[in-house]
Amino acid sequence: MSADQAGLCRADDERFVARLRDLLGVDAVIVEGEDLVYYGSDRCKGGWPVAPGAIALPRTVEQVQALARLCSEARVPIVPSGGRTGLTGAATATKGELVVSLERLDQILELDEPGRLLRCQAGATVEAVQDAAAAAGLAYPVDFAAKGSAQIGGSIATNAGGVKVIRHGLTRERVAGLEVVLADGERLSLGGALVKNNTGYDLRQLFIGSEGTLGLIVEVTLSLTQPPAGHEVVLCSLARDEAVLELFTRLRRSPLRLSAFECFDRACVERVVAHRGVDQAGPLDELGPMQVLIEVERGDAGDEQTSDALMELLAEAQDQGEILDAVVAQTQAQARELWAWREDISESLHVHTPHKADVAVPVREVARFMARWREAVAASVPELPALCFGHVGDGNLHLNLLRPEGMSLDEFLTRCHGFDPTMYALVREFSGSVSAEHGIGLLKRAYLGHTRSAREIDSMRAIKRIFDPQGILNPGKVF
Amino acid sequence: MSADQAGLCRADDERFVARLRDLLGVDAVIVEGEDLVYYGSDRCKGGWPVAPGAIALPRTVEQVQALARLCSEARVPIVPSGGRTGLTGAATATKGELVVSLERLDQILELDEPGRLLRCQAGATVEAVQDAAAAAGLAYPVDFAAKGSAQIGGSIATNAGGVKVIRHGLTRERVAGLEVVLADGERLSLGGALVKNNTGYDLRQLFIGSEGTLGLIVEVTLSLTQPPAGHEVVLCSLARDEAVLELFTRLRRSPLRLSAFECFDRACVERVVAHRGVDQAGPLDELGPMQVLIEVERGDAGDEQTSDALMELLAEAQDQGEILDAVVAQTQAQARELWAWREDISESLHVHTPHKADVAVPVREVARFMARWREAVAASVPELPALCFGHVGDGNLHLNLLRPEGMSLDEFLTRCHGFDPTMYALVREFSGSVSAEHGIGLLKRAYLGHTRSAREIDSMRAIKRIFDPQGILNPGKVF
Numbered sequence: 040m041s042a043d044q045a046g047l048c049r050a051d052d053e054r055f056v057a058r059l060r061d062l063l064g065v066d067a068v069i070v071e072g073e074d075l076v077y078y079g080s081d082r083c084k085g086g087w088p089v090a091p092g093a094i095a096l097p098r099t100v101e102q103v104q105a106l107a108r109l110c111s112e113a114r115v116p117i118v119p120s121g122g123r124t125g126l127t128g129a130a131t132a133t134k135g136e137l138v139v140s141l142e143r144l145d146q147i148l149e150l151d152e153p154g155r156l157l158r159c160q161a162g163a164t165v166e167a168v169q170d171a172a173a174a175a176g177l178a179y180p181v182d183f184a185a186k187g188s189a190q191i192g193g194s195i196a197t198n199a200g201g202v203k204v205i206r207h208g209l210t211r212e213r214v215a216g217l218e219v220v221l222a223d224g225e226r227l228s229l230g231g232a233l234v235k236n237n238t239g240y241d242l243r244q245l246f247i248g249s250e251g252t253l254g255l256i257v258e259v260t261l262s263l264t265q266p267p268a269g270h271e272v273v274l275c276s277l278a279r280d281e282a283v284l285e286l287f288t289r290l291r292r293s294p295l296r297l298s299a300f301e302c303f304d305r306a307c308v309e310r311v312v313a314h315r316g317v318d319q320a321g322p323l324d325e326l327g328p329m330q331v332l333i334e335v336e337r338g339d340a341g342d343e344q345t346s347d348a349l350m351e352l353l354a355e356a357q358d359q360g361e362i363l364d365a366v367v368a369q370t371q372a373q374a375r376e377l378w379a380w381r382e383d384i385s386e387s388l389h390v391h392t393p394h395k396a397d398v399a400v401p402v403r404e405v406a407r408f409m410a411r412w413r414e415a416v417a418a419s420v421p422e423l424p425a426l427c428f429g430h431v432g433d434g435n436l437h438l439n440l441l442r443p444e445g446m447s448l449d450e451f452l453t454r455c456h457g458f459d460p461t462m463y464a465l466v467r468e469f470s471g472s473v474s475a476e477h478g479i480g481l482l483k484r485a486y487l488g489h490t491r492s493a494r495e496i497d498s499m500r501a502i503k504r505i506f507d508p509q510g511i512l513n514p515g516k517v518f
Numbered sequence: 519m520s521a522d523q524a525g526l527c528r529a530d531d532e533r534f535v536a537r538l539r540d541l542l543g544v545d546a547v548i549v550e551g552e553d554l555v556y557y558g559s560d561r562c563k564g565g566w567p568v569a570p571g572a573i574a575l576p577r578t579v580e581q582v583q584a585l586a587r588l589c590s591e592a593r594v595p596i597v598p599s600g601g602r603t604g605l606t607g608a609a610t611a612t613k614g615e616l617v618v619s620l621e622r623l624d625q626i627l628e629l630d631e632p633g634r635l636l637r638c639q640a641g642a643t644v645e646a647v648q649d650a651a652a653a654a655g656l657a658y659p660v661d662f663a664a665k666g667s668a669q670i671g672g673s674i675a676t677n678a679g680g681v682k683v684i685r686h687g688l689t690r691e692r693v694a695g696l697e698v699v700l701a702d703g704e705r706l707s708l709g710g711a712l713v714k715n716n717t718g719y720d721l722r723q724l725f726i727g728s729e730g731t732l733g734l735i736v737e738v739t740l741s742l743t744q745p746p747a748g749h750e751v752v753l754c755s756l757a758r759d760e761a762v763l764e765l766f767t768r769l770r771r772s773p774l775r776l777s778a779f780e781c782f783d784r785a786c787v788e789r790v791v792a793h794r795g796v797d798q799a800g801p802l803d804e805l806g807p808m809q810v811l812i813e814v815e816r817g818d819a820g821d822e823q824t825s826d827a828l829m830e831l832l833a834e835a836q837d838q839g840e841i842l843d844a845v846v847a848q849t850q851a852q853a854r855e856l857w858a859w860r861e862d863i864s865e866s867l868h869v870h871t872p873h874k875a876d877v878a879v880p881v882r883e884v885a886r887f888m889a890r891w892r893e894a895v896a897a898s899v900p901e902l903p904a905l906c907f908g909h910v911g912d913g914n915l916h917l918n919l920l921r922p923e924g925m926s927l928d929e930f931l932t933r934c935h936g937f938d939p940t941m942y943a944l945v946r947e948f949s950g951s952v953s954a955e956h957g958i959g960l961l962k963r964a965y966l967g968h969t970r971s972a973r974e975i976d977s978m979r980a981i982k983r984i985f986d987p988q989g990i991l992n993p994g995k996v997f
Contacts, residue, residue, distance in 0.1 A: 151880070152882075153763055153766060153882040154880055154882055155770060197716065200714055200716075208691075209714065211720070212691060221973075225973055227973060227974065228971070232880035232881070232882075232913075233878050233949075233950065234683065234881065234912040234913055235679055235683065235688065235912050235913070235951065235955050236878060236951035236953075236954065237677050237727050237951070237953050237956065237957045238952060238953050238957075238966055238970055239727070239966065239970060239974075239996050240724050240981060241677075241723055241727055242974060242978070244720055244723030244724070245719050245723070245724070247720070248716055248719065248720055249718075265770075265773070287632060291631070291744075292631075338773075338817050344817070344821075399712050399713065399714045400712070401633055401710075401711035401712060402632045402633040402713065403631075403632040403633055403711070430714075433714050434633070434712060434713055434714070470710065470711070470712075471712065472712050472714065472716070472717055473717060475714035475715065476716055477716065478716045478717075479717055487717055487718065490717045492706065494704055494706060495718075495721060496718070499718050501984040502719060502984065505977055505981065517718050
């Protein structure tokens with residue numbers, strides 16, 4: 040086999056494919072057709088080719104181990120692939136790699152009620168995990184739009200966030216155990232059914248958020264939660280950006296149990312209205328520069344206290360001039376309607392080929408950062424519509440630039456990429472993160488140094504060499 | 519300077535001490551007197567000498583960096599020292615190391631209310647952190663008996679557990695950011711005020727629970743919680759060991775918010791009674807083989823629902839024959855009294871020089887494991903009184919063997935150490951942890967392989983070499 044500069048070979052080499060078919064069976068290896076592109080990339084289409092050498096669809100953990108051993112011996116790079124809903128190209132094959140999809144490893148294996156644990160294979164979707172937990176009267180509280188396609192293994196490899204982080208944390212906090220196949224085929228068992236285990240370094244944590252660069256996650260044990268009795272849902276319009284923080288702090292000081300605090304600016308509402316083809320800006324009488332969707336957990340089904348306390352708090356916030364208008368859902372259907380104003384934003388922007396950034400700043404800096412970002416847009420790319428929404432209770436903002444009608448895609452992307460350094464420099468100035476929840480992948484490698492120091496990046500590379508000395512796992516991703 | 523087999527030198531070398539005094543000032547370096555022993559060990563007195571070469575008491579992070587650079591250059595090993603309340607010898611100097619105490623770095627630096635974050639220096643006690651959080655109407659929910667002496671840096675380096683893990687997790691889950699000084703004096707900033715930051719490997723997690731072998735934690739940012747309005751506290755006696763799990767599962771299925779679920783056997787109660795010198799076995803009319811202390815959070819100050827739901831659940835458990843007797847605290851003073859039956863156990867056992875083990879098994883295995891442990895004691899060391907208590911909701915049991923009257927300490931320890939392999943083999947059989955919350959230190963190195971695989975231990979050693987290539991940070995601890 041011929042090797043590239045890094046000493047790595049291609050997965051479409053005939054002898055390699057033959058050996059792979061021997062290991063997995065003929066129907067588990069794809070080397071041609073549309074499936075190459077289907078399995079070969081995630082939802083981020085950047086300036087890179089989608090060019091896998093082959094696709095492997097193993098059925099057992101033993102097959103994953105065998106194919107890792109083969110790839111290690113043949114020096115064929117592997118791109119681990121989950122539901123491919125990622126937004127940074129981390130699951131994209133660009134130069135003949137073997138894409139390993141775990142979609143056939145999708146079994147829910149065990150539900151341990153005293154331990155409140157669910158064990159499953161990595162290819163189960165996040166929604167399948169949620170459903171299995173719900174069937175046992177429990178909840179898997181990590182929740183995001185792509186949950187129907189996203190696989191639990193991929194969600195751990197990218198430490199997925201979503202709309203419930205403020206209440207239940209990132210995916211990291213829900214991972215009790217991982218079974219991982221290393222580049223040389225060895226299987227590591229990291230954690231599991233133990234709540235406490237202080238016996239040296241917690242290696243499990245390295246694999247969470249490693250974007251497939253350290254090992255293949257094949258089985259997981261998740262820590263479930265008690266589902267709440269119900270929710271109160273409120274949509275508010277705010278008088279000014281700073282009121283986002285004032286209202287948030289007010290809620291945090293109250294005994295109310297906040298389970299979501301999402302914000303979106305006026306322009307987001309206008310795009311949702313346009314996309315829906317309606318002529319009304321939703322249930323709010325008056326829009327503000329910023330809207331907030333608040334969700335609070337109810338204590339139990341008949342709980343009036345939560346609702347009363349929330350009404351009182353909203354009235355105070357209105358008296359103080361923070362809130363312009365507020366609509367409280369009276370039914371579950373209304374709650375879904377209010378949520379839809381937040382959830383429909385991404386789809387409504389999609390037709391405008393938005394240039395997105397997923398950044399985080401300290402929560403207390405959210406309003407100041409939004410103001411500075413708007414100033415920077417106005418100074419550098421005033422011709423591009425700029426919209427902001429996000430999980431503001433986590434300090435996580437999704438910043439979007441839209442393509443104006445009549446501007447070519449090339450021209451638009453050139454201007455966006457020209458603005459990116461300014462935007463990421465601003466993130467750096469605020470000690471923020473260039474990737475709050477989407478990861479680095481291929482898309483943000485150039486900006487990794489804005490959030491992590493040179494010594495940290497050197498340490499990450501050294502850690503990768505420990506687990507993957509040949510560099511065959513997802514090469515070129517993250518760093 | 520002369521070096522030992524590992525190429526390391528002693529901290530009591532005259533030239534080294536002179537240079538250290540130049541860096542820190544004369545009053546910040548101790549080389550003789552009782553303070554050597556005071557600073558040189560933790561609460562675990564094993565079969566090793568307490569023999570530090572010198573003690574350093576830096577006042578600033580810059581001084582910590584300077585002394586690390588000096589030690590790195592002079593190849594003098596460092597033992598990082600917190601409040602020295604550890605129970606495995608991790609903070610003990612045995613061969614002329616420099617003990618670095620951070621007790622002078624004890625400032626609370628900042629409280630960020632919107633982010634619910636507290637930033638402080640590593641030498642602040644856990645209690646000082648709790649107090650500062652409480653002064654802002656918030657809580658630092660990690661809680662354990664030694665909190666008045668234990669320092670926050672040490673509690674992170676050992677990933678402290680305690681009585682609230684079931685509700686708020688281990689210390690790991692509360693660490694938003696760490697400032698760490700590496701062996702060569704470089705300062706790493708890992709996390710901080712960001713809730714979300716998916717930019718490569720989360721190195722912060724490696725330092726949590728690393729027992730001082732990777733770096734010196736000098737500053738921390740902690741994620742605080744909303745304090746509950748109050749608690750319901752119940753002490754129950756159970757009809758049989760298995761009822762511990764039945765009652766636990768019953769509570770987990772209810773909407774009650776459990777904040778503690780602690781168990782202790784009849785022998786523990788008898789020792790507390792004897793230690794207090796009273797003749798009554800507490801408020802329970804009837805003791806069972808196992809007692810359980812339950813704490814549940816109240817929704818708000820006037821909340822009757824929690825209390826009603828708890829009473830109903832206890833009545834059902836009594837009907838089902840799980841509970842023999844139950845006492846519900848009516849006042850805060852009574853709640854403290856009930857808690858004291860659990861909290862006084864360690865002190866009551868202390869006079870019997872107990873041989874302790876801190877182990878964890880999957881929660882669902884707790885009763886089966888206790889039975890097997892008692893059988894093993896009866897078969898191997900029936901002459902030694904055996905007592906069990908623990909954080910049973912976390913699967914964490916503290917197993918104790920006591921010295922019978924008239925048996926010499928040497929004879930007692932010989933029998934205990936003879937039994938340890940049997941006990942730890944049992945832990946291994948249950949896929950348990952040889953150290954649930956106390957860490958490995960010097961005490962449990964021989965048993966690390968019972969919980970972590972050879973590949974994991976090799977990986978840990980390789981990770982240590984990345985951050986501490988000369989091996990000067992807490993050599994000989996963990997592995």
